[in-house]
Amino acid sequence: MESDRTAEAEEKIVSVDLGDRSYPIHIVSSATGRFAAAVKKSISDLSHAVLICDQAVAALGESLREQLQPEVDRIDSIEVPSGEPSKSVQQFEALLEWMLQSGADRKSVVFAVGGGVIGDLAGYVAASFARGVRFVQIPTTLLAMVDSSVGGKTGINLSGAKNMVGAFWQPELVWIDTEAMKTLPDRSYLSGLAEVVKYGVIDDAEFFDCLERDAEALVRRDEDALRFAIARSCQSKASVVGEDERETSGRRAILNYGHTFAHAIEATAGYGALLHGEAVSIGMQMAATLAVRLGLCQPSLLERQTDLLKRCQLPITFPAADVDAMLPVMMRDKKVAHGKLRFILPSEIGRVDLVGDVDPVLVREAIQSHR
Ligand SMILES: NC(=O)c1ccc[n+]([C@@H]2O[C@H](COP(=O)([O-])OP(=O)(O)OC[C@H]3O[C@@H](n4cnc5c(N)ncnc54)[C@H](O)[C@@H]3O)[C@@H](O)[C@H]2O)c1
Ligand SMILES: O=C(O)C(=O)C[C@@H](O)[C@H](O)[C@H](O)COP(=O)(O)O
Ligand SMILES: [Zn+2]
Numbered sequence: 001m002e003s004d005r006t007a008e009a010e011e012k013i014v015s016v017d018l019g020d021r022s023y024p025i026h027i028v029s030s031a032t033g034r035f036a037a038a039v040k041k042s043i044s045d046l047s048h049a050v051l052i053c054d055q056a057v058a059a060l061g062e063s064l065r066e067q068l069q070p071e072v073d074r075i076d077s078i079e080v081p082s083g084e085p086s087k088s089v090q091q092f093e094a095l096l097e098w099m100l101q102s103g104a105d106r107k108s109v110v111f112a113v114g115g116g117v118i119g120d121l122a123g124y125v126a127a128s129f130a131r132g133v134r135f136v137q138i139p140t141t142l143l144a145m146v147d148s149s150v151g152g153k154t155g156i157n158l159s160g161a162k163n164m165v166g167a168f169w170q171p172e173l174v175w176i177d178t179e180a181m182k183t184l185p186d187r188s189y190l191s192g193l194a195e196v197v198k199y200g201v202i203d204d205a206e207f208f209d210c211l212e213r214d215a216e217a218l219v220r221r222d223e224d225a226l227r228f229a230i231a232r233s234c235q236s237k238a239s240v241v242g243e244d245e246r247e248t249s250g251r252r253a254i255l256n257y258g259h260t261f262a263h264a265i266e267a268t269a270g271y272g273a274l275l276h277g278e279a280v281s282i283g284m285q286m287a288a289t290l291a292v293r294l295g296l297c298q299p300s301l302l303e304r305q306t307d308l309l310k311r312c313q314l315p316i317t318f319p320a321a322d323v324d325a326m327l328p329v330m331m332r333d334k335k336v337a338h339g340k341l342r343f344i345l346p347s348e349i350g351r352v353d354l355v356g357d358v359d360p361v362l363v364r365e366a367i368q369s370h371r
Contacts (some may be wrong), residue, residue: 007198009078015239034119042173051077052122054114074104084271087156090275095125109134115141116148123154128167137171140180146233151241161332162248162263191277193312199236202254205350215311257344281314287346290366291345317370
């Protein structure tokens with residue numbers, strides 16, 4: 001009983017408030033026994049579970065299957081090859097065909113087990129099959145725990161444009177168990193810290209201060225620092241998404257800080273050459289440099305960001321950056337309006353704005369200064 005109470009006390013729930021599409025984000029540690037109960041609480045009529053699982057976390061997928069078994073009539077599961085190339089039209093189509101063969105219907109529930117690649121891909125499968133079935137996010141990377149599992153952006157890549165095809169489709173719940181990261185390699189883990197740093201710069205100066213205090217603890221995966229960073233990131237994202245679910249008012253666009261550069265780096269380097277978080281780290285450096293050159297912020301902002309990213313062991317330059325290849329890809333960014341690029345740029349730590357009409361010469365220089 002005592003250990004049950006401790007475990008419950010350690011569970012944190014962050015809500016994403018979206019009216020009838022609201023859902024809880026459970027943040028737990030080693031809470032195997034409580035997963036099925038949390039699912040049942042959010043989904044009362046679960047009979048057919050469809051598990052779409054990254055092949056790197058097949059053992060976790062099997063454990064989740066065993067936990068769900070007593071609660072459902074039927075479970076089908078499939079493993080998807082690891083890595084960004086799986087966010088493709090071909091993999092999307094293969095999963096839809098498999099869903100059909102598995103006898104899925106509108107009451108089936110998709111469980112996405114993996115990092116951001118699986119969450120985005122399986123989420124888009126859920127959004128599309130039979131014009132939409134319910135889904136659950138079970139993130140297994142830090143990046144997915146702090147960012148991609150929350151907010152309902154689902155989708156796949158085209159060869160020259162990241163996340164170009166997709167849908168806004170919210171999950172029924174997000175189940176974050178930090179224990180799922182015990183097998184996560186350091187490179188993937190550290191890449192997630194880039195999106196954590198992002199929240200500090202765009203929205204939460206006090207959190208940025210905490211990250212400056214905790215950087216080394218986070219790098220060594222200190223459980224308290226980690227749970228704090230995950231919860232604060234999820235709160236930040238939930239609040240932004242609650243204000244602007246479909247990126248229509250402009251508020252949600254702040255989550256795209258560094259991403260105009262990052263997505264162009266990912267697409268031109270070849271999907272998977274850099275992890276998304278690594279590209280975001282470099283992209284935030286390019287964006288902050290652009291902001292300094294435009295006189296929008298003090299150089300000290302760039303210095304603090306550089307220092308924190310370095311302490312998080314993230315890359316801050318990309319020597320192979322191909323400016324001439326990147327610029328046309330950047331023109332396909334989803335923030336482009338009336339044929340003009342727009343960037344999320346910082347004015348101070350904790351505050352960013354959507355800025356249009358930027359001189360392309362300065363954009364080039366910002367890329368070149370981080371090669
Ligand atoms: N939808 C959104 O709001 C949103 C937000 C941020 C990023 N994204 C997308 O997320 C993707 C990046 O996500 P990611 O960084 O999680 O990458 P990922 O899903 O490719 O995972 C990184 C690597 O870790 C492996 N892995 C995952 N969990 C593991 C575990 N527990 N143990 C061992 N290996 C494990 C994977 O197989 C992969 O090789 C990108 O496609 C990006 O565009 C989406
Ligand atoms: O949730 C959002 O909104 C974000 O922008 C979060 C980003 O970290 C994420 O990489 C997202 O997938 C980018 O979206 P996109 O629409 O610019 O492709
Ligand atoms: Zn991102």
